[in-house]
Amino acid sequence: MRLNNYILLFSAVSILLSCSGTHKIPEGDLLYVGHTIDIEKGKEDKKTRKAIKSELDELIRPKPNKSILGMRPGIFFYNIYDTVKKDKGFKHWVKYKLGKEPVLMSKVDLEYNKKVIQNYIENKGFFNANSKADSTRSGKKAKANYQIKLNNQYxxxxxxxxxxxxxxxxxxxxxxxxxxxxxxxxxxxxxxxxxxxxxxxxxxxxxxxxxxxxxxxxxxxxxxxxxxxxxxxxxxxxxxxxxxNQYKINNIFVYPSFNIRRDTIASRKMDTIQYQDLTIIDNRTVFRPIIFEKTLLFKKGDLYNRRIHNLSLNRLITLGTFKFVKNEFVENNSSKENQLDAYYYLTALPKKSIQIETLAKTNSANYSGTELNINWSNRNTFKGAELLKISAFAGLEVQVSGQNNGFNVYRFGGEASLTWPRFISPFKMTSGSAYVPNTKASIGYEYQLRTQLYSLKTLNTSFGYIWKENERKEHDLKVLNIAFTSSNNVSDLYKEQIAANPSLQKVIDKQLIFGTNYSYTFTNTMLQNKKNNIYFRGGIDLSGNSLGLILGANDYNNPKTILGVPFSQYTKAEAEFRHYYNFNKETRFVSRIIVGAGIPYGNSKELPFIKQFFIGGTSSIRAFRARSIGPGTFNGNETTNSFLPDQSGDLKLEMNAEFRGKIYDFIKGAAFVDAGNIWLLNEDAEKPGAQFSNQFLSQLAVGTGVGLRFDFDFLILRTDLAFPLRKPYLPKGEEWVIDAIDFGDRTWRKENLIFNLAIGYPF
CATH class of the missing domain: 3.10.20.310 (membrane protein fhac)
Known part of the structure; x- marks a missing residue:
């Protein structure tokens, strides 16, 4: 490094170190920089002392200004402007949003903190413990020191x-x-x-x-x-x-059209409907009684049970039909027994509504873009709390950098769906959870234009069930799922690429999927105070099995067709597991593994393109462009110079690890390592090295990098800078490229550094 570079670096460090936050501390006061807790070693074990110290660290007040490498940027921004006259504007934002007022030693009450410490350790059974508090000074800074002797724990x-x-x-x-x-x-x-x-x-x-x-x-x-x-x-x-005394449920009253003003019940003429154990009181028949019979879990004569009470309220809320849900229990004085009458007051949402929204989004193909959605809803369509929803969308997606830059994607389409808040089935299906089970039918259409390449038209329809056992476990079963895809406007450029790489033909071939799929999700990530959180999602997708049996499909060289289109026959399974280790509220280590496999058979030689696996991109292996890895050791990048084809496979293995921590206020940082690949189940002469084998672990792509996350509450903007450590498509023995890393080399940076811009966390 040249001398002037050393001088520049020294100057920059000197400026940063000067931002310690002490130069504007009032005369006679000191900057409070934190505390120390010293617990004298006694009979208690090290784990107990460590746990007590951790808890006390959170209890002691005030908290000092946050520092980064000895710098306190919050104080720096606070001191930029001495006075700010307005309660808004740029100066106010700098001083009070970016900036933080210095925490002074004069604000630290040592005796109060000592009492807090003493109270806490006595509550933990150390009745004979004692504590001391003092402070130490270093220049214009001061620190509080607390000494604790626990003695014996009762x-x-x-x-x-x-x-x-x-x-x-x-x-x-x-x-x-x-x-x-x-x-x-x-x-x-x-x-x-x-x-x-x-x-x-x-x-x-x-x-x-x-x-x-x-x-x-x-x-x-x-x-x-x-x-x-x-x-x-x-x-x-x-x-x-x-x-x-124990109390039993007596009468159950439901007011489905309740006005927030309670006295309107007495002032309006109401109709009364007796339905099983329910008394429904309404001035008009807005809801069919079956809704409440399925939602309210109390029966006349049941012992009062708070769990059932809360389940019923949650089910009413999750119907999605009522704006307000109010409930009360009133003692029935006319009975000699201990009985309660239950009252449910329900205020309905507007039956019809329209919503217009714009979205910023990124997808797995490394495209970013925007989308406009228009949603029209009709709640309580058939007086059974059904939700009819009709939506239309239009969007544009572009790739900011990479080989697909310029091949923009335009999308538009719509969907109509009808959701019933119960199981609709010839078989008896029940759910006693706090969440109402849903039966959903939908039909949708999408037109996708990839400029300079082709356009795809997709028609899909489905019927199935969605239900939650509790807030952690969710099931999604699509009993019938049909999708038909066809193409047009295929460009000469794309036809030329097909001639060089025939596998690209499958992207524009007609595809008919007629099957069933099921997914199960478990997560406890909503529990904020746990040291370990997990997320799991597993699913299985079956297509063409019934049709294959009926039509006798067993030869993909002579496939059976429906309306002239061969239907797909396959089984696909995929599982994703994430683990979140929380060091504290702001720092965590997150890991993920994805395993997937798709097996075509009978009427199909390979999986439909839209069902195949892809890897690489902003939320996958970030050191490689989207869908540019594999399959296996095959290098798809060499097949075209015009655009990057979507490299797909039948099998997938992906592993990710990311350390996340807060840098300053809304800015968070991350360091990560990603690894994985995809493979073909069968050998493909056009893609040497793509078939899965027992050497799959030695064919993984590996990348690493760092990133920033800008958390604006309503939006998380993510930037990642990554580079490869291992390229599986290089000659054997040369796959690891760690030795070639050279950030000072412009050519290396151009070929290896990948910048990802995305919305939200990758996992």
Whole structure:
């Protein structure tokens, strides 16, 4: 590196290091830069001390200004403008959005934090612990220091539950086997609170509608033994009599056309419909009673159960028909028994609505673009909460960089769908989850024009079921799925490419898919406080099996046809698994693996093009252009100089790993490694090296890179810069190209550096 480069680098670092945030600290004050916690080693294990320190780090206030390599950009931006007179505008945005006010040592209350620490560790059973607090200074900066001596942690010697003969005590005793309080475990106040919550939740499922966890008292006796406690669970003596009794459901009233103003019920003449256990009160017949019979899970005479109560409310909400759902239970005083009348007040959404939206999008082929959607909806179409939806769309997709630059894609089309909020089937199908099961039928059309190449017309229709067991598990079964694709406007350029690469013909061949597919999704990524989150999606796609049996299709050289078009016959399966390891709220390590296989048989020699596997691109192996890898060791890039063909395969293996962390405010960074490939099931003379073999692991493409994510809440803009580490299509022994990496070489950068611009995270 030349001397002037060293000088430039030194100057840049000097400027950055000068942004430590201390030059405008008021006289007599210091910049607060954080705290240290020192827990003296005692009898407790290292894991316990580490967990306590981690929790205390979150409790201590205030939080210092964030720093990057000793710099505090928040303070830097805050100090750019001394005063900002307006509550909006560029200066206000710089000072209060990008900038952060310096946290001063004068704002740190050491004694308060000491009390917080002492309270926390005592709640964890360290009754004899003690703590100290002081501060240290370095120049214009100060740090708080906390020293803790835990001493001995008290453990649970015994847990005593109520023993009197009343029904409430008996029920509490019946559920003590599932208690969170275990003999021998450390004393923990949070666990005691959770035990009260558990008992309350369980009693609410056993009819105790008026019971409350605050009616439970846990006495702690620490005098029974050396560093041990007895926990004595008691029912408070002054609880209401109602809280001791179980209640059953009596009458169930439904107001489907409820106005938010409660008094309108009495002022308007209502019709009453008695339907099984339901009393439906309405001024007009807007909804058929079967909706509520399928949605409300309580039956007359059932014990009150909060779980069933919440399930019913959730099912009413997920119908997608009601704007407001209100519910109350009123004690029935006319009965000698303990009974509750249930009331459901429902305010419907407007029956018809129209929505216009514009989207920015990216796809797996590395195209970016925009789309206009117009959606018209008719809720409660046949008075059964059905949703009729008709939509039209038009869009443009372009490839900003790469060999497909200039081959733009124009799309337009529409879809009509009808969704019933129940299973429509000759077989008995039920769902007791909080989510209403749906039966959906749809028909759609799309016209896609790839400029200078060809156009495709696709007509599809489907009928199937979508249902969720709970918020984590979802099923999607399309009993019937038909798709017909044909082409026209095939250009001379594309015909020339077909002559050089005959496999491109399959892209424009007529295709008829007549089958069934099913997918299952499990995810717990909505749980924010877990250390580990997972996502799994698996699916199977079957086509042409019934037709193949009926028509006797068993020879792809002489395929059977429907209306002159050969139908596809295949089985395709694909599974995707993701794992999220959360270091904290802002930092996580994410990994993904995708495995897929498609097997053509009978009437088909190969999978339909739209069902084949592709790899590479903005959300796949980012060091390679979209759909430019494989199959196997075959190099499809050499087949054309005009545009990049979509290289496809019957088998797929992809693995990704990405480390994500927050850099500053809305800017997040990532470092990643991707690997994978696709293969053909059968040998293809036109694509040497494409067939799958036991050498598949040595044929993986590997790439790495870094990226930035700009999180604007409503939009996540992602940029990735990647380069290959392994190119499977190079001669044997030369696939790894790590030694050839040279960022200073312009030719290397042009041939290897891939810039990806996308919306949203890759996985």
């Amino acid at each position: 453990k649970i010697k015994s847990v005593v539950f109520p023993k009197d003969s009343i029904l409430l005590s008996q029920e509490i005793n019946n559920i003590k086997e599932n208690s969170l309080l275990k003999v021998g475990n450390p004393y923990d106040l949070d666990l005691i609170k959770n035990e009260r919550t558990r008992i309350d939740a369980t009693l609410k499922e056993r009819g105790f509608y008026y019971f409350n966890e605050n009616y439970l008292l846990v006495q702690v006796d620490s005098t029974v033994a050396n560093h041990e406690v007895d926990l004595i669970l008691k029912i408070k003596s002054d609880i209401p009599e109602k809280a001791k």
